[in-house]
Amino acid sequence: MQTISxxxxxxxxxxxxxxxxxxxxxxxxxxxxVGRSTLQRISAAPNVAADAPVELxxxxxxxxxxxxxxxxxxxxxxxxxxxxxxxxxxxxxSKTDAATSAASLKQVQDGIRALDExxxxxxxx
Numbered sequence: 294m295q296t297i298s299x300x301x302x303x304x305x306x307x308x309x310x311x312x313x314x315x316x317x318x319x320x321x322x323x324x325x326x327v328g329r330s331t332l333q334r335i336s337a338a339p340n341v342a343a344d345a346p347v348e349l350x351x352x353x354x355x356x357x358x359x360x361x362x363x364x365x366x367x368x369x370x371x372x373x374x375x376x377x378x379x380x381x382x383x384x385x386x387s388k389t390d391a392a393t394s395a396a397s398l399k400q401v402q403d404g405i406r407a408l409d410e411x412x413x414x415x416x417x418x
Contacts, residue, residue, distance in 0.1 A: 321372035325363060328375035328382075332356050335382040344392040345385035352381035 332352055335341055341349055359374035 318368040318372075320363065320366075320368050321375060324372045324375040324379075325359065328356060328359060328379040331379040332382045335386045338386065338389065340393065341385050341389045345388035348381055348385035348388055352378045352385060355381060 335352075336349065355374045355378035359371050359378055362368075362371035362374055
């Protein structure tokens with residue numbers, strides 16, 4: 294009777310161990326694909342390297358670390374780093390868009406200022 298109980302306990306432990314082994318973290322293939330394509334797209338965009346070099350380099354560094362984590366089969370770390378690399382790349386893109394918008398705004402303001410001066414110059418006194 295006690296032997297049967299011991300066998301059942303051992304079987305339960307083996308089953309639990311087998312289930313735990315099967316439920317290990319799967320490779321983050323989707324996150325890696327998204328991170329890779331985001332980084333490639335933003336790296337190829339004009340002015341990103343000039344307007345957001347720190348953010349772009351941070352994204353590239355995290356991408357390299359994510360690839361190393363994938364090679365080491367540290368899927369949790371790879372997923373986190375790939376997601377962060379994509380976020381940093383999008384930050385670089387946003388910073389570039391903001392710089393472009395600021396330059397456009399300055400041009401519009403300069404045009405308005407020039408028109409205002411022209412109107413004042415031509416106004417009857």
